[in-house]
Amino acid sequence: MRSFFTKTSIKGGYTIPSRYYIWELTYERVTTNYQRNFSLKGEEVSSFTKEALIQLQQYHAVTYHHSLRVSTLSVALAKYVGLEKEEFELVRYGALLHDIGKMNIPLTILDKPGPLNESERDIIEQHPYYGSDKVAMVPGLECLRPLILFHHERWDGNGYPIGLTGAQIPYAARIIAIADAYDVITSWRVYKPKTSVAGAIKELERCAGTQLDPSLVEAIKGLLTVKRKSNSE
Numbered sequence: 258m259r260s261f262f263t264k265t266s267i268k269g270g271y272t273i274p275s276r277y278y279i280w281e282l283t284y285e286r287v288t289t290n291y292q293r294n295f296s297l298k299g300e301e302v303s304s305f306t307k308e309a310l311i312q313l314q315q316y317h318a319v320t321y322h323h324s325l326r327v328s329t330l331s332v333a334l335a336k337y338v339g340l341e342k343e344e345f346e347l348v349r350y351g352a353l354l355h356d357i358g359k360m361n362i363p364l365t366i367l368d369k370p371g372p373l374n375e376s377e378r379d380i381i382e383q384h385p386y387y388g389s390d391k392v393a394m395v396p397g398l399e400c401l402r403p404l405i406l407f408h409h410e411r412w413d414g415n416g417y418p419i420g421l422t423g424a425q426i427p428y429a430a431r432i433i434a435i436a437d438a439y440d441v442i443t444s445w446r447v448y449k450p451k452t453s454v455a456g457a458i459k460e461l462e463r464c465a466g467t468q469l470d471p472s473l474v475e476a477i478k479g480l481l482t483v484k485r486k487s488n489s490e
């Protein structure tokens with residue numbers, strides 16, 4: 258029984274983990290802040306991000322390099338689908354910091370060569386909370402909370418931490434989720450070999466409409482085709 262993530266119904270029809278009550282966070286509150294504080298200006302934003310990434314690099318270099326690649330791809334995809342500069346800057350920072358909460362996860366779990374057991378999965382699934390909490394207190398970065406908190410939500414509602422469905426998931430978080438998936442598929446991990454770009458595209462197609470936003474799967478396929486063409490020219 259995964260008691261830590263027991264889901265409880267709240268008004269508005271969403272279900273949220275009981276831990277949200279402790280943190281006095283609700284989906285509505287987080288997304289309202291997302292709309293209201295749509296700004297990434299200020300010295301503290303860049304100094305916090307820089308410092309957080311230095312710490313992440315020292316703690317877990319694999320996650321650090323993954324975050325840089327996810328950010329690059331997320332921004333490329335955000336531009337490809339026509340987001341404005343302010344929006345793709347939000348995506349850039351959100352992607353850079355999306356896994357920052359993994360610094361709270363023991364290395365024995367992050368580097369475990371085999372599949373995780375249920376209690377280890379419970380622990381690793383806390384990283385969106387930790388990451389969201391880290392940025393919450395930084396002026397200018399509150400707007401990143403939903404991106405970090407919801408980057409493991411799935412289009413079909415079977416993700417975590419809440420189980421949001423489809424368009425309930427902030428668009429920027431869906432962009433990060435697909436870049437995240439692509440990077441995991443194409444990178445080496447202690448528990449799996451890396452897959453080719455062609456193999457990754459097939460895998461993303463397989464996940465369209467279940468794990469991933471199908472329109473963004475189409476978009477990333479277009480983006481990767483453009484990239485591959487320009488690389489071969």
Ligand SMILES: [Fe+2]
Nearest residue numbers: 355356408409
């Ligand atoms: Fe993650």
